[in-house]
Amino acid sequence: MTARKRGILAQSIGAAARRAAAALAPGQWLAVGVLGLSGVAAFGLAPNTTLETVATVEVRRALPPPALQPIDAGSAGFWREERIQRGDTVGHVLSRLGIDDAEAMAFLRTDPAARPLYQLRPGRPLVVETDDDGRLLQLRFVTGTGELLSIVRGGERLAAATTAAPIAAGLKLAAGEIRSSLFGAADAVGLPDAITLQLADVFAGDIDFYKDLQRGDRFTVVYEMRYVEGEAVAAGRIIAAEFTNRGKTYRAFLWRGADGTEAYYAEDGSALRKAFLRSPMEFSRITSGFSNARFHPILQTWRAHRGVDYAAPTGTPVRATGNAKVAFASVQGGYGRVIQLQHSGAFSTIYAHLSRFAPQVKPGARVSQGEVIGYVGQTGWATGPHLHYEFKIAGLHHNPMRVALPKATPLPERVMSVRAKALSR
Numbered sequence: 001m002t003a004r005k006r007g008i009l010a011q012s013i014g015a016a017a018r019r020a021a022a023a024l025a026p027g028q029w030l031a032v033g034v035l036g037l038s039g040v041a042a043f044g045l046a047p048n049t050t051l052e053t054v055a056t057v058e059v060r061r062a063l064p065p066p067a068l069q070p071i072d073a074g075s076a077g078f079w080r081e082e083r084i085q086r087g088d089t090v091g092h093v094l095s096r097l098g099i100d101d102a103e104a105m106a107f108l109r110t111d112p113a114a115r116p117l118y119q120l121r122p123g124r125p126l127v128v129e130t131d132d133d134g135r136l137l138q139l140r141f142v143t144g145t146g147e148l149l150s151i152v153r154g155g156e157r158l159a160a161a162t163t164a165a166p167i168a169a170g171l172k173l174a175a176g177e178i179r180s181s182l183f184g185a186a187d188a189v190g191l192p193d194a195i196t197l198q199l200a201d202v203f204a205g206d207i208d209f210y211k212d213l214q215r216g217d218r219f220t221v222v223y224e225m226r227y228v229e230g231e232a233v234a235a236g237r238i239i240a241a242e243f244t245n246r247g248k249t250y251r252a253f254l255w256r257g258a259d260g261t262e263a264y265y266a267e268d269g270s271a272l273r274k275a276f277l278r279s280p281m282e283f284s285r286i287t288s289g290f291s292n293a294r295f296h297p298i299l300q301t302w303r304a305h306r307g308v309d310y311a312a313p314t315g316t317p318v319r320a321t322g323n324a325k326v327a328f329a330s331v332q333g334g335y336g337r338v339i340q341l342q343h344s345g346a347f348s349t350i351y352a353h354l355s356r357f358a359p360q361v362k363p364g365a366r367v368s369q370g371e372v373i374g375y376v377g378q379t380g381w382a383t384g385p386h387l388h389y390e391f392k393i394a395g396l397h398h399n400p401m402r403v404a405l406p407k408a409t410p411l412p413e414r415v416m417s418v419r420a421k422a423l424s425r
């Protein structure tokens, strides 16, 4: 892709994000303005592009005001800023800032109010004002919890105070292509982990992020970021997202209902949250990624034992794929330590070879979709640690990788139509 084309793309995506920002009015489609984004993103991420040529754009809506103005107009000090480096101590940073002030150092070491200063995070700025002799006049630092620590010299005394810092909200847009794992792609475009996990959660009804991901899958996400003193301190919610998995594109838009509840919908208004998650594996850095062995997971093993196996380290959390009542949680032959969940509408799911159960999982107990019910192991007939997962409708096995899963609010006759669909494949 030529540089000029990339420039045009960046502008288009930027414009889409600005439309998204304008659409942030409460009580509305939070991301209706970003609908045009999808086409742009699809163009921007043409199949033969590489990560180097994929346009990745960061857009901040509201730039916070310049952070650091001397409060005392009569102050004649020098303001300096230093970024915290990996392995820094408070002493190191202050010495780089030219502070030569034993009294201030003693204060910072001993005063309890100055303690947040010791939560040094690489990349964060520390700002000081000093006088001609290197004496500390003021210090400002955004703490790990997003508060503003200020230390001010009043006369001969230093005083520290931590206050709630004014928070500016902004929208960011990131787009990436998967080469080895979702987290790898997210890291490459600076997507915070919290947003990566949300992304997997938003599309969990449609995509098995453990088995379905392929090299070349793409995502575009518009999300909130909170800024304190110009520093990104916390990621908020995903406002809109697009995920292309194995050539099929899914889109999600955050919608806030009149009662304030928020949920994600596709552009045709259908809910993204389904009655079942595609994968019983809790998505994390551990379960992110794929190997060639997972590229064709579907039928060979399925025919052999009527379930789907998820290889994962012992102890990896396993989650209920739908709301259910625990029908069985015990040890049973080849299954080893196994849980059977009974869902509404004649659906049941089985999770086998577990190393242990979650404490609340007892026969008769209710569990919610996404709740961790047990942990991967290799009990029973298992040659290595893995989860064996079965999906049954009215007692009959169905391949959970292929079955058409019911919608979030199933009608009574849905069971039969889903079953008919699954059987006709």
Ligand SMILES: [Zn+2]
Pocket: 305, 307, 308, 309, 387, 388, 389
């Ligand atoms: Zn199995």
